Amino acid sequence: MSAYYVDTKHAVGGSRRQSRATAGSRAIDQRPRARRLGLGREIPYAAHLGTILVLAIWSLGSLTGFIDQRTLSAPWTVATTAVDLIIDGRLQSNLTTSAIRVALGLAFGIGIGTALAVVSGLSRWGEAIIDGPIQIKRAIPTLALIPLLILWFGIGEPMKVTVITLSVIIPIYLQTHNGLRGIDNRYVELAETLRMGHGEFIRHVVLPGALPAFLLGLRYAVTAALLSLVVVEQVNATSGLGYMIELARTYGQTSTILVGLVVYALIGLLSDGLVHIIQKRALSWRRTLAD
Amino acid sequence: MAPYARGLTEPTVAVENLVRGFNGRTVLDGINLTIREGEFVALLGRSGSGKSTLLRALADLDHDVAGTGLLQAPEKKSVVFQDARLLPWKRVLENVVLGLADSQADERGRAALAEVGLAGREQAWPVELSGGEQQRVALARSLVRDPALLLADEPFGALDALTRLRMHDLLRQLCQRHRPAVMLVTHDVDEAISLADRVLVLEDGRITADIAIDLPEPRGHGDPRFASIRADLLQKLGVTINH
């Protein structure tokens, strides 16, 4: 109570002093604008400025004929091609096929990666058995396994989903395992003094404590899944976005390739945004007074 | 507080010839100590003198520390650390009732929060509280367990001076109401004198002073006996004061 009172008095005294200094010229704040050490004023629409500039150069180059249409179709050609592809249904059906592959791969990968991390993170035996093979698997780029996986599974959906799953398991496992093992020792002590049981300790302390690391792993996993998707669809596929792009390449349809790339970009941005939202929701306890 | 407890009751804590050391270096070298039911003991000592080592022994937190000696402490004990040590992913009330299994836990948690002046903040996240408020939650978390022994390791060490004085009042009230035996580790002589029934000084691994404080409440610097005890303790801690 008393501290608050002192503060108020200070504030009043302060403003009085200021108004005396500006007597006669009204109470306008005439202090010179202090230069801050930051980067200066914020630029409006800064995030989109570079993109708009690239689009403008692209359009201008296409209009003037400076950019060869066979190398890079004009933005409007890409747009009309996209509309055509949507009207005859090819874009949607290929997109759906690809989306199902990624979704399956992510679902299996997250499930398996988390399960492995929990077993290996919570028991010494689990770690002894699981961690070694995972580290070896990690050393081999997943895409290098494609030839072997084709021999095992053929070139159908199981092979494609397996490749994506394998590429998702690694980041999920690594981050989650790290999070489970990195629990602050102070919390372990606290749990002991509160006489928590082993189950309670894992449920209330270990798992929630590892959640931020798991979500970071999820972010990496989504990127890895998309990369694997692109590769498996270009190696051997008869459907999907990658197939659509490959087909367009053989016919020299630059604009269709570009539509495919735009869709990839949208998927990437959307999924990253989605993970970001999940992160914010799940980690709301982290919010500070500032935001 | 004095007439109630003195000499009539069983000791809550009994320590005999307690020895603890790290890597062959002895930190506690034969500690003897009893704390009676409801008695408030403050433990003073220089930084590194082994205060935390002793407190952690009483708290059963020293499994991997080498040592010998007899140690008797109640099952029902709570620890308050220097940091509030709240789980950041649990709301305030969840933190208070952490590990409690009974059906009335939430109700008792609310009551404990009200007692430390945090009614209405049950659903806040720990990051939304100030340092003093977080430490109040830690006190509530300890008290809701109805401890026979409250162990506190420099619980107010990280707080600013004003907040610390308020926390002293709060702790005094809470202890008068719940009457746990208390061992408060501190390096603040004034804090020790104004709160405790007995002040111990730990030096070179032994308890070198054991002073009963019979001053009437509220205790303050105005009382000349306060000043003389303070000077005495400071001297025992190796600080010479020039007037």
Ligand SMILES: Nc1ncnc2c1ncn2[C@@H]1O[C@H](COP(=O)(O)OP(=O)(O)O)[C@@H](O)[C@H]1O
């Ligand atoms: N876990 C540990 N490992 C090794 N030495 C320790 C450990 N904990 C404490 N010590 C040593 O024991 C001595 C007493 O420490 P501590 O009890 O924390 O002192 P205080 O709490 O009085 O400041 C110090 O010299 C410290 O370095």
Ligand SMILES: [Mg+2]
């Ligand atoms: Mg200490």
